Amino acid sequence: MKELPIHIQLQPESGKTLYEQIYEFIRDEIRRGGLLQNEKLPSARLLAEDLQVSRTTVDMAYGQLVSEGYLEARPRQGYFVCAVEGLCVIDAPARGEKYGGGSESSRVSEQYDFSPTAIDMHFFPYATWKKITRNILVDANSDMFALGEPQGDLELRTTICRYLHGARGVNCEPEQIIIGAGNDYLLLLLEKILGRHIPVAMEDPTYVKAYRIFRSCAWPVTFVPMDENGIRVECLRQTEAQVAYVMPSHQYPTGISMPIGRRLELLKWAAAKEGRYLIEDDYDSEFRYKGKPLPSLQASDRNGNVVYIGTFSKAIAPAIRISYMVLPYPLLARYRQECGFYSSTVSRIDQTILNEFIQDGYFERYLNKMRKQYRMKHDLLLTELKSFRKAFRISGSNAGLHVILTDRMGRSEEELARTAQETGVRVYRMRDFRMEESGDTAAMLILGYAALSPEEIRKGIDLLRKVWL
């Protein structure tokens, strides 16, 4: 692989910092195709010398490009251009999503964005939330402004415990629940509980952010292929994994709901060896459209092998930085011993507001309303997609807020995403969630519908029909 000379004309008078200029130059080069996939960039040291700037300036620029998904840092090899052909016109936000960014989402403007992560905030009971907050603050005493329990307030833990039992069949006591400011934080805490360098298995494709967190924790990650029932346990068995991270209710992004047989196999794998655990991320379990609600994996666990993680960021609002983790007793003991001193990351005020929102029935009512809304959009989308069935297989539609279209006509994800883009529709490519080369799998596209109005769904699908069928 050749070293690539970069000819940047830095302009000290431009009003932009040097690092911004370097960042923008390289970004634009990649976008317009001047730098191609897998091309190696000069080392930060060389580029800094060449441009007569400090090493840190180049590090900043490279860091920004990595975090936005333009570059990839390969250990002991250097920086390489990511696989982003056509990024200029297609999928900046898809990559942004993959790399946890999003600040770049206005780079290209589609009229109809079938984002699988956006949610509908239109019906959020702002007035109720404000009223509860007001009332709580009226009654608030200095207790409310004190530091709460490290695990979270017992009241909220009790409420969550009751909710999880009723809604998801989760069997636990309030003492097993840890409340934290978001799933990312809880996974960091879980690293401290489970230990360092724990080999973890993930479904492939998977939720890329969880992968980045495990990597940032130096947990060696193995990817396990899936079939139509989810993770292939016979492949999992062949790994060294001690922990498996799974999304049995509605796998992200494939949308697969794991049937009970596969779940039992998975639990059997976990129970077969001391110290094995399953991390169940139940991120959008609230929304299900076909058949009886499938309880959580944790509900079937007889041996205390499941760590159950859920969040209110998706079901209520992203601003609600409150997630919860249910620990089996052996891990709870380890948490108390190794991590009991970490202060709670959620204020008592916020915990109290959420507790009242749930206890007074607003949460259930809001969920019911959103289930109705999302089901309506879901049904509409599937109706609109009827004419697509010859050209695509449609799957993952039993639950959650997105469906999967698998191409039957040998086209590539790039081609389909590009033609969609050109007509003003953004769809998301499965390859951005795949961790290992998948060979010549059929093209798969992800369409989320939560944040679109019925009218937008109809028009967006109309446009896709014209270019794809």
Next chain:
Amino acid sequence: MKELPIHIQLQPESGKTLYEQIYEFIRDEIRRGGLLQNEKLPSARLLAEDLQVSRTTVDMAYGQLVSEGYLEARPRQGYFVCAVEGLCVIDAPARGEKYGGGSESSRVSEQYDFSPTAIDMHFFPYATWKKITRNILVDANSDMFALGEPQGDLELRTTICRYLHGARGVNCEPEQIIIGAGNDYLLLLLEKILGRHIPVAMEDPTYVKAYRIFRSCAWPVTFVPMDENGIRVECLRQTEAQVAYVMPSHQYPTGISMPIGRRLELLKWAAAKEGRYLIEDDYDSEFRYKGKPLPSLQASDRNGNVVYIGTFSKAIAPAIRISYMVLPYPLLARYRQECGFYSSTVSRIDQTILNEFIQDGYFERYLNKMRKQYRMKHDLLLTELKSFRKAFRISGSNAGLHVILTDRMGRSEEELARTAQETGVRVYRMRDFRMEESGDTAAMLILGYAALSPEEIRKGIDLLRKVWL
């Protein structure tokens, strides 16, 4: 060291869980002196077999005892009784503080608790806080309920940047600031930024929670002795440390303010080798009573070697789970590359409330009021302690919310703390903050005054006078 048989009569009918019964039995044995310091407990496996209970039950009980400071888990050796002679009558909360607990603080009831960590919430402008919250919620739109920037909202970062520059001489741009839900979280994030197994040096004695976090991150910790000017840099130089965690403004718990000469030495150490950093924890810098305010260590840093950490939990209220970390540019680049995907742990609503509280001048006004309050208590305490000067050296009183009494008469910390306790006064022993054996240092006691009323300070010191002088 002998294995210790524990004869617990488990009572299945008692209404208490088995783990609670085991926990309480051992705790009570330690309190009443039935189990002595350094005695080894049976392994969890053996005790479980002996009691015919599950291993997890014993793990839970041991875990609880470790987290409350009764037991210590020595790697590859087992569980040992901690150095808690007299714990039943003296220093449960001191240990609780050391071990991050506090749930046990009602175990013994003193009338006058000179806690070095408590703060005075009496003058907190609850009404203002509530008003700001109300106003923000009235104007709140769906933006406010969306997920914010991973680093924190730019508005709040800009406000903090301005405040830190004015109040602490910190030189930084808003882009260098990371906002997070508490110092503990920020230290976890810093581990991900700096890397694994980074050898860290700490002052001895030190803030025990930071030590536990480093240990939980598997950072090898070295302790560096202090003299009257703070950490001894010539000793630091002899360590392998790559990072040093220091509290230059008002070291906890010694109360030492590091003079500029020592600061420059420290900065020189950091600048002498690529990749060295100083973590400056400026936890109570807001309160200073003698001389000109000393700016932060970061203010003197010309080479970008200081990571500055501060919090609003101490200056405003513990419930405000908002801390901030200022990263030098090389670390900022690494943050963006390695950790830019971690979602913010603080909601936009909470960030906006705090931002307005500062911007509208309430924070400054509140700080001024509290400075006056604390200065008044500080001066009163020192006046009351005048008659102690023959028997004790008094130090650490230039800043912060506690002072140190060093005994001149050869008494032990245990003796002094016990006699105080017996008369109804709680003081805190330096030995609970020492990480390494200090030889035959004179007894040092820590007296915090923030949360006591003037009347309580007067009465508490009166009682101490009777028993100590």
